[in-house]
Amino acid sequence: MNERRYFGTDGIRGRVGDFPMTADFALKLGWAAGKVMRRGGAREVLIGKDTRASGYMLESALEAGFSSAGMDIALVGPLPTPGVAYLASTFRSDGAVMISASHNPYYDNGIKIFGRDGQKLSDAQEQEIEHYLEIALSEGSTCVSPEKLGKARRIEDASGRYTEYCKAALPSAISLEGLKIVVDCANGAAYRVAPAVYRELGASVIAIHNQPDGFNINRDCGATSLESLCAAVVSHGADLGIALDGDADRLIMVDHGGMEVDGDELLYLLARQSKFAGYQGGVVGTQMSNLGLEQALAALGIPFQRSKVGDRYVKELMDKTGWRLGGETSGHLLNLDYAPTGDAIVASMQLLACMVKEGVSLQRAKQGMIKKPQTLINVSIDGESLDEVLASHSVVQAVKDIEHELGQEGRVLLRKSGTEPLIRVMVEANEELQARKAAEKIALVLQAY
Structure with a gap:
């Protein structure tokens, strides 16, 4: 076909x-x-x-x-x-x-x-x-x-049915009473459901960006724009913040200090909790998943594989491996024991349960994973085949040299854009300056085309 x-x-x-x-x-x-x-x-x-x-x-x-x-x-x-x-x-x-x-x-x-x-x-x-x-x-x-x-x-009664489904994802022995949560609904599809779920499970909820007018969806809010949520968590003295995107299949969280907890860190917490509960499988991430996630999972003895970017490809690799956990840095999180697709509210139930069981803050819970500094540079390529540029001797050699320099403590990824004449250069390293300089070296080689 x-x-x-x-x-x-x-x-x-x-x-x-x-x-x-x-x-x-x-x-x-x-x-x-x-x-x-x-x-x-x-x-x-x-x-x-x-x-x-x-x-x-x-x-x-x-x-x-x-x-x-x-x-x-x-x-x-x-x-x-x-x-x-x-x-x-x-x-x-x-x-x-x-x-x-x-x-x-x-x-x-x-x-x-x-x-x-x-x-x-x-x-x-x-x-x-x-x-x-x-x-x-x-x-x-x-x-x-x-x-x-x-x-x-x-x-x-569609929203009511879905609300009950989300609530059922929290173990019956767990209550959210005593938790103060700020929920950023992104003026999107979950503007009614999300606040109701957390309130009905006992949490004190401050809902923001929950007044959609047809045109303000994702505007300076939600999982891709965390500034207002971070500020609201701190000003309200909340325990954490929950950010959804417009259709509520992405989840990003904010700890009590107003610091972002991204999809890689949340996936680590889900995997750790599942491991303690007896899960024997591995985790699927993507090419963009932080090296720190892979290393933190290895320390727990949890296998890890990378798919192409896109939650559909994460799911395909999960089906192939038979593993139940997967996700993306952007906050698409899949736990097939609870939902057949990425569900931000359902995923948050497992993460909140983890915090309540362990009696720790979100900030404390994520400390088992240390993210590697990451630099991303987009390089425009005019008049040349992106595939041919990526396969050229000078580019391949430049990548090999940087990989040798970084060793096991860094990673290089070159990806062509699917919609623009761009090659995306991503480098992770122990230090931010090291990652930036390495990415710039590769970008200079690409810019020669």
Whole structure:
């Protein structure tokens, strides 16, 4: 099969109003996905969204497309991506769609499609949808006969069901009473659910960025912009802060001193807790996971492997190894004992349980892992094949020289951008200055092209 044209590592995404984030495209995508699902005997698809104003337009277009293909539709309204995946399984839907551009600004949006098990579609399934999508774009979509058109219904208690599911991820013997938590909802899909979950489990909750207006999602808030959360944790004297992104599949935390605790550190805590509870497997990270994570896991006797960047690739390697834990520095955390996909609120339940059980602060809990200083430089390459540049003798030799210089206490990674003529140079070392100088040496070699 050909490479996917529209689906990226996390669905289809773009600026609203520009192809492919248009109503016409969404209608035809709904028809194409419905066509593929109906061939497999499917009858109903569940559709959720985040808080972007454009979600109304895309939701209506997708609904029309699925209906024209003969698929019934269940609408759940604003709900986190993992909540949509969970409800797809709970309601025994044959598939699900999430309308969200995750951590992107309001003017972007995206469409993610899940299978009946709540997991992301395989490359082959996405390619099959793209086959029918190309037909719809070039020839127009068809419509089933009137008596076979799909019907739509709205699920009124979707957020309540998902709230109870998240609460169940905290062991029954654990209470959050006595904890003061600041929750940054990113003005996104979890603006109601997240504060409710922590409050109902006993915590004192200060919710911030929980007033979405359709345009303020991820704006100077959430998992990609921690300044206001850090300040709020300190000013309120809170025990910790929890930052979600627009669709609540990313989790970043802040300790009581206002310091960030990123996805690598959180994954370490999850792995350590699981190890103490008898987990015998390993952990999957990505090419960008900090070397400090790998070394800290090795000290605990926990195997570690790296996948390509992207939570779908983390999940694929987890399936291959049979391991139950994985994640990314950005805060996508997967624990398959609790959820089939990355779920920020569910992951936070295990981390809070770890703190309560051990009777320690988040700051104290993460001390078993020491992050390596990391430098990242983007180098523009004009008029040359990125693959040929990466394979050139001078670049390969420069990397070997730096790796020899760093030894076991550092790491070099060169990655080509999938969307721009860039090569990303990442170096980790014991000292920040050492990492920066090493990255600059490699960048100079690349800049010669």
